[in-house]
Amino acid sequence: MSQNIKVYKGNIVFTKTPKQFTTLENGYIIVENGKVKEVTRNLSKHYKNYEIFDYDDKIIIPGFVDIHLHAPQLPNNGLGLDKELLPWLEAYTYPEEARYGNMEYAKKIYPKLIKDLWKYGVTRSVIMTSIHKETTELLIDLFIKSGLSAYIGKVNMDRNANKEVLEDTKTSIKETEKLIKKYIGKSELVKPILTPTLVPICTPEIMKGIGQLAKKYDLPVQAHLSENRTAVEWVRQLHPEQPDFGSVYNEYGLFGQQPTVMAHCIYTTDNEIKMMQENKIYVAHCPHSNFNLASGIMPLRKYLNLGIDVGLGSDISAGHTLSMMSTIVSAIQASKIKWVEDSNYDPISVSEGFYLATKGGGKFFGKVGSFEEGYDFDAIIIDDDNLYDFNKRTLEGRIEKFIYTGDDRNIVERFVAGKKIEEPNF
Amino acid sequence: MSQNIKVYKGNIVFTKTPKQFTTLENGYIIVENGKVKEVTRNLSKHYKNYEIFDYDDKIIIPGFVDIHLHAPQLPNNGLGLDKELLPWLEAYTYPEEARYGNMEYAKKIYPKLIKDLWKYGVTRSVIMTSIHKETTELLIDLFIKSGLSAYIGKVNMDRNANKEVLEDTKTSIKETEKLIKKYIGKSELVKPILTPTLVPICTPEIMKGIGQLAKKYDLPVQAHLSENRTAVEWVRQLHPEQPDFGSVYNEYGLFGQQPTVMAHCIYTTDNEIKMMQENKIYVAHCPHSNFNLASGIMPLRKYLNLGIDVGLGSDISAGHTLSMMSTIVSAIQASKIKWVEDSNYDPISVSEGFYLATKGGGKFFGKVGSFEEGYDFDAIIIDDDNLYDFNKRTLEGRIEKFIYTGDDRNIVERFVAGKKIEEPNF
Numbered sequence: 001m002s003q004n005i006k007v008y009k010g011n012i013v014f015t016k017t018p019k020q021f022t023t024l025e026n027g028y029i030i031v032e033n034g035k036v037k038e039v040t041r042n043l044s045k046h047y048k049n050y051e052i053f054d055y056d057d058k059i060i061i062p063g064f065v066d067i068h069l070h071a072p073q074l075p076n077n078g079l080g081l082d083k084e085l086l087p088w089l090e091a092y093t094y095p096e097e098a099r100y101g102n103m104e105y106a107k108k109i110y111p112k113l114i115k116d117l118w119k120y121g122v123t124r125s126v127i128m129t130s131i132h133k134e135t136t137e138l139l140i141d142l143f144i145k146s147g148l149s150a151y152i153g154k155v156n157m158d159r160n161a162n163k164e165v166l167e168d169t170k171t172s173i174k175e176t177e178k179l180i181k182k183y184i185g186k187s188e189l190v191k192p193i194l195t196p197t198l199v200p201i202c203t204p205e206i207m208k209g210i211g212q213l214a215k216k217y218d219l220p221v222q223a224h225l226s227e228n229r230t231a232v233e234w235v236r237q238l239h240p241e242q243p244d245f246g247s248v249y250n251e252y253g254l255f256g257q258q259p260t261v262m263a264h265c266i267y268t269t270d271n272e273i274k275m276m277q278e279n280k281i282y283v284a285h286c287p288h289s290n291f292n293l294a295s296g297i298m299p300l301r302k303y304l305n306l307g308i309d310v311g312l313g314s315d316i317s318a319g320h321t322l323s324m325m326s327t328i329v330s331a332i333q334a335s336k337i338k339w340v341e342d343s344n345y346d347p348i349s350v351s352e353g354f355y356l357a358t359k360g361g362g363k364f365f366g367k368v369g370s371f372e373e374g375y376d377f378d379a380i381i382i383d384d385d386n387l388y389d390f391n392k393r394t395l396e397g398r399i400e401k402f403i404y405t406g407d408d409r410n411i412v413e414r415f416v417a418g419k420k421i422e423e424p425n426f
Numbered sequence: 427m428s429q430n431i432k433v434y435k436g437n438i439v440f441t442k443t444p445k446q447f448t449t450l451e452n453g454y455i456i457v458e459n460g461k462v463k464e465v466t467r468n469l470s471k472h473y474k475n476y477e478i479f480d481y482d483d484k485i486i487i488p489g490f491v492d493i494h495l496h497a498p499q500l501p502n503n504g505l506g507l508d509k510e511l512l513p514w515l516e517a518y519t520y521p522e523e524a525r526y527g528n529m530e531y532a533k534k535i536y537p538k539l540i541k542d543l544w545k546y547g548v549t550r551s552v553i554m555t556s557i558h559k560e561t562t563e564l565l566i567d568l569f570i571k572s573g574l575s576a577y578i579g580k581v582n583m584d585r586n587a588n589k590e591v592l593e594d595t596k597t598s599i600k601e602t603e604k605l606i607k608k609y610i611g612k613s614e615l616v617k618p619i620l621t622p623t624l625v626p627i628c629t630p631e632i633m634k635g636i637g638q639l640a641k642k643y644d645l646p647v648q649a650h651l652s653e654n655r656t657a658v659e660w661v662r663q664l665h666p667e668q669p670d671f672g673s674v675y676n677e678y679g680l681f682g683q684q685p686t687v688m689a690h691c692i693y694t695t696d697n698e699i700k701m702m703q704e705n706k707i708y709v710a711h712c713p714h715s716n717f718n719l720a721s722g723i724m725p726l727r728k729y730l731n732l733g734i735d736v737g738l739g740s741d742i743s744a745g746h747t748l749s750m751m752s753t754i755v756s757a758i759q760a761s762k763i764k765w766v767e768d769s770n771y772d773p774i775s776v777s778e779g780f781y782l783a784t785k786g787g788g789k790f791f792g793k794v795g796s797f798e799e800g801y802d803f804d805a806i807i808i809d810d811d812n813l814y815d816f817n818k819r820t821l822e823g824r825i826e827k828f829i830y831t832g833d834d835r836n837i838v839e840r841f842v843a844g845k846k847i848e849e850p851n852f
Contacts, residue, residue, distance in 0.1 A: 078830025404504025
């Protein structure tokens with residue numbers, strides 16, 4: 001009898017495809033070596049001798065995946081949302097990020113961030129830190145200790161930002177390489193990612209350097225693309241030699257030459273969209289951020305129709321919450337307003353929102369975000385008993401209610417790659 | 427020493443005007459006979475012998491006011507938001523409302539609704555029930571017992587809806603009058619309101635009858651106005667004799683002849699807006715509903731610029747939450763997207779959102795929703811200790827963080843008209 005097999009019993013909900021939920025009442029998930037082997041209604045004799053973790057009437061869903069968030073901005077959550085992107089960065093974001101040159105400060109915030117992600121059932125995330133190597137290392141070390149999974153990238157920025165968050169170009173590249181070398185291969189679950197933050201605050205030299213590191217170390221890339229009209233216009237002025245924002249990244253090997261997440265993608269050109277398709281860019285859709293910074297709404301349905309991979313991002317602190325339930329609701333709401341403007345683009349459904357927050361973003365990590373065979377067993381257990389329903393509901397209905405009206409209190413256990421994750425004790 | 431004087435100490439936040447918060451750290455609110463007498467930094471000798479209720483570092487704000495919600499739709503919260511208004515009514519809303527012909531069913535739901543409002547610090551609300559007189563009486567009786575304040579109206583509907591929620595015109599008017607007579611003058615805090623639900627589902631006869639009752643008993647009125655394009659077009663077809671939706675209500679004495687709340691007001695004509703101004707219509711802005719039913723976004727700034735009174739409505743279950751914090755955030759987000767479309771209309775600020783959810787809606791109840799002299803002392807006590815902030819924040823910042831990132835756990839006490847309201851024990 002293999003010690004590496006575990007059986008989980010409960011009401012199972014996941015999305016193989018965006019268009020519908022796969023549900024199973026009182027079903028079993030068989031997990032071998034941390035990966036899903038089978039989801040089944042009837043447990044075959046073979047497995048009956050294994051311990052069964054019985055979650056009774058609770059619901060088992062894949063863990064949430066947040067593919068765009070800024071770790072140092074946590075203290076700014078719910079503050080200072082009275083400006084658009086560029087003045088907001090100067091007034092609130094850069095001053096906060098500057099503080100992470102101070103290890104003592106980071107030691108107060110970063111443990112809390114990981115606990116909050118744990119609390120909200122976010123089992124995987126793609127994270128930008130600040131320019132600071134030491135406190136980025138702290139975050140990586142804490143993540144490894146927590147058992148949660150993340151890609152974590154120290155940002156690079158060497159022009160057009162507040163002085164206190166500007167780096168010397170060569171030093172930035174050198175520090176980034178040191179950081180990479182320290183963590184490559186160190187953890188299966190927590191990995192470095194290259195982070196040329198945003199074209200107008202990265203010189204061509206730094207973008208080139210980061211592109212070379214990405215290739216040399218075979219690492220993924222994350223950055224921001226076409227978040228608002230002013231930023232797009234700024235890139236146009238800084239880079240008249242390129243047709244658009246995306247083409248600047250592309251010039252430096254930062255637009256899909258490695259697996260790449262681009263956050264926002266609101267004001268993309270036809271040419272950018274074509275490149276996004278061809279280069280298999282992952283899009284991080286951050287609906288709360290679209291609203292809060294008055295950026296405008298990303299054309300989600302358009303991307304989905306074109307087969308572009310999309311996941312959801314909380315984008316704290318332009319988004320104000322790490323709750324992926326709230327982020328799903330926001331994505332659905334945003335898509336409905338987009339539909340009011342142009343009825344060619346149908347609103348997204350609840351199952352599509354759920355898909356984006358699980359399998360959609362999970363794809364960036366590999367086989368993550370679903371309970372299909374071979375997928376990492378990332379799961380959260382939902383106790384929706386308090387969500388007021390003496391009316392008998394379908395599992396789809398219960399999940400819908402959880403997404404719209406539940407909160408962290410309803411998430412009672414978390415698993416990453418088959419391992420149960422306790423609340424971090426740091 | 428008057429027994430009717432009470433002194434409350436804490437960090438005080440309210441909005442006299444939409445444009446800014448009035449804040450006072452470690453201040454005192456002196457309440458006499460349930461009404462605010464004074465907000466002061468220094469307690470005069472005169473009051474020092476009264477018992478002081480000391481809330482220490484907690485924040486005291488006016489109770490929230492929800493000026494549009496559908497009591498019987500509570501079980502549908504977070505369900506079935508995949509349709510626009512009219513098909514949504516047929517598929518989800520009417521079947522649920524039909525159940526309130528059954529007293530046993532209502533006894534399961536209505537106590538829970540009041541507890542939820544209590545939980546979220548909603549001290550005043552303007553409520554539509556179903557067509558059913560008996561269960562509406564149950565709700566009124568429970569409200570009176572709870573100590574929370576509400577206007578409650580049995581809806582009237584006698585055409586173009588599902589059979590099980592259609593009334594006979596004369597019976598509807600007669601039952602409505604019986605209900606009114608039973609409750610007029612019975613409670614200072616819980617009062618009847620007339621509710622000709624929506625033009626296309628009310629015949630001219632029923633609107634006329636309800637208008638006459640409003641006048642005869644000097645009662646306020648609530649209804650829905652221009653929520654989506656299809657509804658507006660439907661009214662145009664049913665009432666070619668009138669220039670617009672609002673004019674139909676106006677014809678029957680239901681458009682400001684008595685104090686009137688109109689919910690939604692998204693697709694209003696210039697003529698309607700002019701009448702809204704002249705007739706002093708209160709607008710219930712329901713941003714989550716605007717999003718969830720893909721109705722479109724109400725032109726909030728336009729109304730505010732014109733001096734039209736606006737409050738916020740959760741509009742459950744087209745809105746999915748009774749949280750007025752979430753509703754404020756949604757109103758701000760909606761206004762930002764409106765600004766993206768038309769930069770003539772500035773987004774609303776946090777203080778404006780707060781104002782709408784307190785003094786804005788409170789105005790429908792009289793001097794409610796502020797701590798100015800003579801206002802009813804409706805208050806909630808906010809414990810924001812868990813909202814993670816070792817950084818010293820201003821009171822404005824703390825309230826902003828509470829609105830964006832807090833929840834019911836942060837609301838620890840409630841007062842209505844000077845009386846502390848405990849969790850209902852029914």
